[in-house]
Structure formats: C-alpha cells, structure tokens
Amino acid sequence: MNVNMRPSFRGQGVSFLTREEMEQIHSCTLDILNDVGLEVQHKEAREKLKEAGCRVEKKRVYFPPTIVEWAINAAPSRILLYDRDGNFSMDVSGRNAYYGVGSAEPNIIDPFTGENRLCNEEDNKNCVKVADAMPYIDYMMSQCQVYDHPKTSYEHEYAAMIRYSSKPQVVITADLESTKNVVEMASVVRGSLDKLVQKPLFILYCEPTSPFVCTKESVEKVMYMAETGLPVLYAPIPMNGATGPITCAGSIIQANAECLAGLIIAEVTKPGAPFLYGAIITNMDLKSLQPTYASPETMMESLAMSEIGRELYRLPTWGTAGCTSSKLADEQAVLEGTQYITLAGFSGANVIHDVGYTQFGLAHSNELVVMMNDVIGRVRRLFDSINMSPDYLAMDDMKEVGPKGHFLGQDSTLRKNADHWESDLEDRNEYDRWLALGGKTMGQRANERVKDIIENGKLNSLPEELDAQIVAILDRIDAAEKETMK
Amino acid sequence: MSKLTELAACVEAGNVNEVVGLTQAALDEGNAPLDVLNGGLVEPINVLGEKFRLGQIYVPELLVASKAMKKGVEIVKPLLVSGAADAAGKAIFATVAGDMHDIGKNLVVLLLESAGFEVIDLGMDVEPEDIVEAIQENEDVDILGMSAMLTTTMYAMQDTIEAIEEAGLRDKVKIMIGGAPVNQVFADQIGADGYSANAPLAVELAKKLMQEKNK
Numbered sequence: 001m002n003v004n005m006r007p008s009f010r011g012q013g014v015s016f017l018t019r020e021e022m023e024q025i026h027s028c029t030l031d032i033l034n035d036v037g038l039e040v041q042h043k044e045a046r047e048k049l050k051e052a053g054c055r056v057e058k059k060r061v062y063f064p065p066t067i068v069e070w071a072i073n074a075a076p077s078r079i080l081l082y083d084r085d086g087n088f089s090m091d092v093s094g095r096n097a098y099y100g101v102g103s104a105e106p107n108i109i110d111p112f113t114g115e116n117r118l119c120n121e122e123d124n125k126n127c128v129k130v131a132d133a134m135p136y137i138d139y140m141m142s143q144c145q146v147y148d149h150p151k152t153s154y155e156h157e158y159a160a161m162i163r164y165s166s167k168p169q170v171v172i173t174a175d176l177e178s179t180k181n182v183v184e185m186a187s188v189v190r191g192s193l194d195k196l197v198q199k200p201l202f203i204l205y206c207e208p209t210s211p212f213v214c215t216k217e218s219v220e221k222v223m224y225m226a227e228t229g230l231p232v233l234y235a236p237i238p239m240n241g242a243t244g245p246i247t248c249a250g251s252i253i254q255a256n257a258e259c260l261a262g263l264i265i266a267e268v269t270k271p272g273a274p275f276l277y278g279a280i281i282t283n284m285d286l287k288s289l290q291p292t293y294a295s296p297e298t299m300m301e302s303l304a305m306s307e308i309g310r311e312l313y314r315l316p317t318w319g320t321a322g323c324t325s326s327k328l329a330d331e332q333a334v335l336e337g338t339q340y341i342t343l344a345g346f347s348g349a350n351v352i353h354d355v356g357y358t359q360f361g362l363a364h365s366n367e368l369v370v371m372m373n374d375v376i377g378r379v380r381r382l383f384d385s386i387n388m389s390p391d392y393l394a395m396d397d398m399k400e401v402g403p404k405g406h407f408l409g410q411d412s413t414l415r416k417n418a419d420h421w422e423s424d425l426e427d428r429n430e431y432d433r434w435l436a437l438g439g440k441t442m443g444q445r446a447n448e449r450v451k452d453i454i455e456n457g458k459l460n461s462l463p464e465e466l467d468a469q470i471v472a473i474l475d476r477i478d479a480a481e482k483e484t485m486k
Numbered sequence: 487m488s489k490l491t492e493l494a495a496c497v498e499a500g501n502v503n504e505v506v507g508l509t510q511a512a513l514d515e516g517n518a519p520l521d522v523l524n525g526g527l528v529e530p531i532n533v534l535g536e537k538f539r540l541g542q543i544y545v546p547e548l549l550v551a552s553k554a555m556k557k558g559v560e561i562v563k564p565l566l567v568s569g570a571a572d573a574a575g576k577a578i579f580a581t582v583a584g585d586m587h588d589i590g591k592n593l594v595v596l597l598l599e600s601a602g603f604e605v606i607d608l609g610m611d612v613e614p615e616d617i618v619e620a621i622q623e624n625e626d627v628d629i630l631g632m633s634a635m636l637t638t639t640m641y642a643m644q645d646t647i648e649a650i651e652e653a654g655l656r657d658k659v660k661i662m663i664g665g666a667p668v669n670q671v672f673a674d675q676i677g678a679d680g681y682s683a684n685a686p687l688a689v690e691l692a693k694k695l696m697q698e699k700n701k
Contacts, residue, residue, distance in 0.1 A: 106637065106666060106667045145637045145667065150637055150638065150641055151638060153637050153638065154638075174638040209586040209587065213586060215586045217584075239589070242589050242593075286544035287541050287544055287545070288541075288684070289590075289593055289685055362666060485641075
C-alpha cells in the first residue's frame, strides 16, 4: 500500500435521479407527510411538533409542507468530525465519501475456526483492532453485539472503539440512558462535554420503524442529541414489499418522509441541530424473506436518497456499502461489497457504513473488512481521476523516447510511479512465484492478515489514565446491569 | 371442469374476487360443505405452502391465495357441523416489550394462518402481563410465539416466561421464539419449547408442538 499517496475523497458521475425526479420525490413526500403523517410515540415530541404547527391526533402527527421545508433549511449543510486526539478528521458535506465498518452484528465468522458463532467481548476488541489497522476505513462503528453483556452491549461496543482506535465513530445505543453513557465516555476523552460539542467524535445512529413509526427510544435519542448539540442520524430501513412499497420510487418516498420526520423532530427541539440525512432501503427477498442488503435495487434506492439529501436539501448524507447477503466472505460477498463501495463513492454519499456486514447483518466478517479496505483504496485512486497538469501530459518523455525505445529508465517513471495504486493484498506476481508463495486465494490472504493483526498487531490504546476512567464508567454500568438482571 | 376444481384453481391463483361466487357454485353443484372446504379451499393452500417451502413461489402468492381462501371459508363455515373444521391449533403471537420490529413475527402469523392455525396477534412492544392476560382470556390456546430483534429486548422473552410461570399458566401453552439475536441455545436457556430461524420453519415447529401437546 502506498502511504504517500494523496488521499482523495470525492468522485462523481453516478446518479440515479434527475433534478426533476428529485423534485417529484420531494413533492410526493410532502403529500405523504401531510396526509399520512407518522405515529410519534413520544409525548413531549408531539407537544413540540404541535407548537411548531403540526396537526396532532392522538399519537399521529401530520407535518405541513412549511414545517418540513423550514426544518430542511434549519439544519447545517455539514458536520465536522474529529478523531480521538482532537485532530480534524472528516468533513461530512458535499460529495466527500468516508467509509466505516458496521454494524452491531450478533454473530461473527471466527477467523481461526471458520465457525459462525455468537460474538463475545474478545471479538468486540479484535474487530476494532482489525478495522483500526485498515488505512482506508475512515471511521469506526459498533461491530459485534457483546453477548456477555445483554443489557449494556452497546456501551461495551463503544468502549472498545474509543479504547482501541483513534478513528471517529458512528455509534448505536439501546436507549436514552445508554446514549448518555456513551456521551459520558466520549466527554472523558475530550476533556468535557463542551469540548465534545465543539469537536464531535461521533454521530449517533437512530432509526424509525418502517412504515411510519417514530419509536419512543429513537425520538428520545434524537431529542437528546439535538439539545446537546451533537450530530445524529435517523435512517429508516424500509424493506420493499414488506415494510415499504415494492417499487423503488415508492420506498424512496416513504423513507424520505420517515427520515424528514426525524429531522423535523431534531430541528424543532433545537433549530440548527446537526443532522445526517439518509436511509437504507432494501428489498426483501420474497422467497427467503430476508433483506437482500446489496441487490441492485438496494443500491439505487439508498444512493438516490443520499443524492436527494445533497442536491435538493443540502444536508450531509448517510450511506451504505461493503455489505453482503452472502453467508461468508466469498465471491458473492466481494462482488456485492465491491459494486456497492464503488457506486456509493461515485454517487457522493458522505458517511458510508456497513463494511464487513455479512448474512444481511447477522454476522461480521473481518476478512470482508480487509478485502473491502482494498476496494476503498482503489476507489480513492479512481477519485483522483486523470491528472491533466502539464508535466502529466508527458510530452517531453514521448519526444525523448520516440519509436522502439522504452520508458522504464525515464526520470518521470521513477518519480510518478508512486502515484499508482498498489495493494499488498492483491496478487500481481507471475504464476510460479505466486505458487511458491503458497498459491493462495485473496480470501486466504485476507484471513491470514486478520489473524496476523489479531495475534501480532499493537493495540491503538488510549493513554492509561483516560483508559482507567473509561473502564471505571464501564464497571459502573456493568454493576447496574447486574442489579437489573437479578 | 367441476366447480370444485375450478374453485381450487381460483384459490391457488389468488383470484379474490371470484372465490365467493365459485364457492357458492361448488355448493350448488351438490358438493358437501366439508368437501368444498377441504378440496376447494384448504388443499390449494397446502399445495402453495409446499411450493413456498421449496422456494418455488414468492410469499405474496401464498398470502393473496390465503386471502382468497378466507373469503370462501366465510361462506362454508356456517354450513359445517361443529367440530368438522377445527383449526390446526390456536396460537397467541407477540413481539416482546421494548421491541418495535415485528415484520418477522407478522410473516410467521400469516404463514400459520395459511396453514390453518387460528392466531391472535397482540402486535409489538407487548408487556409480559399483557401476554399473561391473553393466555388467561383464551382458554383453548395451544401455543405462544414471541419475537425480538434486539439483544437488549430478547431478555423480555425470559421475563415473559417467568411471568407465565408465576401465573401458573406454563403448562397450558407451548412456547416458541424467534428473531435475529436468538438461537436454540437461548431458547433452551430461558425454557422455551422451541426456536425457529425463519417463518416457514416456524410453521413446521408449530405443527410439531401441536403433536407434542396432543399426545
């Protein structure tokens, strides 16, 4: 891997909707928000929404167009994220594409035995270690549900991220209390809550339940983050044919309505609240009854959402890629993961998650993370596009070499070879050398890399004093958990 | 083609609008109500259920056909001698407290109904005491099905089973569970009678539990 290469974060050229089509989606969404509305299972939120001008009937809230468009304009067009050490890390805006792992899978494909089994605390730590070692994974996200701690799994997931990686994060929490626990841990590392608000370390992941329900827990979390001034996302996951209409356009309209309801709740709570817009729309396979997660339809729908967010609403956007419905990190996984990572990057989604998500989210594969890291590296190189500056036209070289010569000894070849993408996972050897090296497939090499990182890699640990504080918070949470489990 | 064969074909094709007329026509042709029920309405659903299990058809085909079947059953049922068309079993289903993810549970309910079960669906986010109450209110219930999609809510299944035990109702119902974070180990741990990984398997499981219960 060429670490000197200037990283690029922007690509373009992939689009699934014209400007007119986006306007049409928006117009239909205003109808749905006004006529169908959503069930908002949170009393205080309903009161605030009513005050703002929404029509409220029992738990049902109807959102008039003026409030929808007011909220869209009230939210900032970018979110800046800073790493664990307080250094600027991600400019979540425009077409900047960042990739992260995720998210909260109950099982893991054991890299040492190949077994598909429940995750434990050790896996949680190892997955962070592997993802932290990947140069093209820009941020962390909860990966393994920690079965040893059923009630406080999310706090344990978070503690591993902040203890063993310096990358910024997207965080999943169970409820308001666990959100506050996570904010407390992040504040300890930043120095204070004020400093965390000034330099956010993570975006909180929340979701409505499709179709058309804003659950109490999700609303509580959105309101808390908005009040605190920390960024939040509210990503619906309608499944075409099951929890959303079967058509792509229909589910986009529904998802847009559900996501905007979250945005409105955030902005009504505190105007200017930072909000990440987007959705995961995935058709259910109507034979197996499982979400497909990386079907062509899934990619079009979910990426069309980020397009709408950026082009029409000027909001920072959520994205998905690097995931698969395959049962392990096989050819299907690489095919689905690669296509999605490439399209997501070029469509300009900002915070693209779920790299390593296998079995439509039921299992985590570290091997897939390692291989997708390579794909992201390639995509970044593609973002560079063709350099057309004068010395890159190589006019002098061609004049110098002329017919029958070669370019191997040119000074420019020596210098500019460093521009070219290179991977230490891909194999470019001739056959005999490849065979001498063991004749391994890419999957086998990825597995070896994973095991090597787990066994020999150095943990990217927090300074001892801060680490002790995080452990103390975790101990307190665990003690409370034991109380409730009695 | 006899009207009975025509009715079966109509149910299998999911032609909801034609079922009522054809059911009546099959009865007018002189077929016994029980034969119309079994041959004209239930049999095509069994055929589709098997095709679905084998991955030959999509779930909406089965669901729309079930809708058609129900229309016909409404006409035939009053004509039957009581006891002639008993349900395959009676079940209560719920997504447990704290959990708003019920699409999987809904699919199981729909498939069970297609398989001839009578199902009371309590919906999502159902507290243990509400489930206990539902069992108390339904003397003839055979099965309780619970689902959860989150690791943080799956323990509500355990709480519910404990509440059922405390109410002295544990022997009344067979309990089956399902959902993304749970497995057979968890089912055994909390004292459930069965676990299934997906909706078609849940139907098999429910049938198996009925056999155990009727022993």
